[in-house]
Amino acid sequence: MTRKLISSGSAFEKEIGYSRAVVVDNWVLVSGTTGFDYSKMSISDDLLEQAEQCFKNIEAALDQAGSSMKEVVRVTYVFPQAEDFEKCWPIMRKYLGDVRPSAMMLTAGLSDPRMKIEIQVTAYRGAGA
Secondary structure, three states: OOEEEEOOOOHHHHHHOOOOEEEEOOEEEEEEEOOEEOOOOEEOOOHHHHHHHHHHHHHHHHHHOOOOHHHEEEEEEEEOOOOHHHHOHHHHHHHHOOOOOEEEEEEOOOOOOOOOOEEEEEEEOOOOO
């Protein structure tokens, strides 16, 4: 088994003790990802901007892992407010509409009240990018 840790450079990773993503053999497991812009350690107040930033952060992690959004096989969405889910569908379609991974949406509180969405994905490298 090969194992590689992927970092976004976020201070949260060391403080909490996790990686943005972990690559094990051909599997890429991307941690729950929020709308923080890690280069600025800031987060927009806008739900759709946060959703877009989540996917940009996920794309960056997948790229570092030698994968892409086209290889995502599973996605989990977490929203503090269930009514925000449908508002994000256009952005979800933009990134995963052609891929159509298995999916789940949960409603739960997030660790920071500014966070309006968190997304976790699993990808399989070599799945047909």
